[in-house]
Amino acid sequence: MKKVNKMISVLVSLMLVVTMLFGTSSVWAHEMCMNGSEPVVLKWINKNESGTFYYTKVNSDNLGSDSMYHDNYQAAVNMWTNSPTKALSQVTDFTISNVDLYTDSAYNWYTTERLSKDTLAYTILYDTNYNMIYKTNEQAINSTKEIIYAKIMFNPNHKNNSMYDGLDEALQTSAIAHEIGHVYTLGHSNTIYEVLPSSIPSIMKASVHEASTYIAQHDIDDMNIKY
Numbered sequence: 036m037k038k039v040n041k042m043i044s045v046l047v048s049l050m051l052v053v054t055m056l057f058g059t060s061s062v063w064a065h066e067m068c069m070n071g072s073e074p075v076v077l078k079w080i081n082k083n084e085s086g087t088f089y090y091t092k093v094n095s096d097n098l099g100s101d102s103m104y105h106d107n108y109q110a111a112v113n114m115w116t117n118s119p120t121k122a123l124s125q126v127t128d129f130t131i132s133n134v135d136l137y138t139d140s141a142y143n144w145y146t147t148e149r150l151s152k153d154t155l156a157y158t159i160l161y162d163t164n165y166n167m168i169y170k171t172n173e174q175a176i177n178s179t180k181e182i183i184y185a186k187i188m189f190n191p192n193h194k195n196n197s198m199y200d201g202l203d204e205a206l207q208t209s210a211i212a213h214e215i216g217h218v219y220t221l222g223h224s225n226t227i228y229e230v231l232p233s234s235i236p237s238i239m240k241a242s243v244h245e246a247s248t249y250i251a252q253h254d255i256d257d258m259n260i261k262y
């Protein structure tokens with residue numbers, strides 16, 4: 036037992052030296068929530084049958100029938116499956132999905148959540164006790180930190196919103212892929228504790244107009260740090 040502990044401590048020391056020598060990759064991925072100055076590390080824990088991939092099974096039955104996101108979510112799901120990460124994302128039936136897309140009600144969007152007309156979407160994570168994480172750091176801190184289900188809520192009023200009329204197909208797709216990034220518990224890459232320079236592309240930037248329309252190397256690195 037002692038020998039094992041010593042080996043582990045030697046290994047950890049070695050890893051620290053390697054990190055210091057070649058330390059271009061950061062220790063943390065961008066997380067969604069903070070506990071003081073430390074990130075709260077959440078993880079999506081559903082895996083596929085072989086246990087190799089972190090599996091999101093995405094369903095759109097609860098999107099409003101006029102939602103502009105219907106036609107683009109297969110492409111967004113494919114972006115994650117085709118990325119060189121452990122993400123596997125598939126379009127599935129509502130009965131077996133673990134990520135459901137919703138068009139929110141106007142009442143919930145504006146009155147309950149007090150969201151703006153320019154916000155595209157938000158993601159609610161559910162931990163293994165089925166507690167929600169989407170609003171406050173405390174929700175994440177008090178959670179099991181293991182995420183098993185998510186809802187992606189889309190703005191109900193895109194048809195009457197001048198900003199959305201200008202949202203082309205590539206941006207619609209990347210907005211969905213961005214939210215799936217949140218399902219994998221990635222935080223915004225340009226807002227929390229490490230501000231990504233504007234020259235470095237990332238689909239996880241807070242604004243759809245600043246974010247890349249593809250899963251960028253920075254996002255792949257964040258995923259590979261987490262998983």
Ligand SMILES: [Zn+2]
Nearest residue numbers: 213217223241
């Ligand atoms: Zn976001």
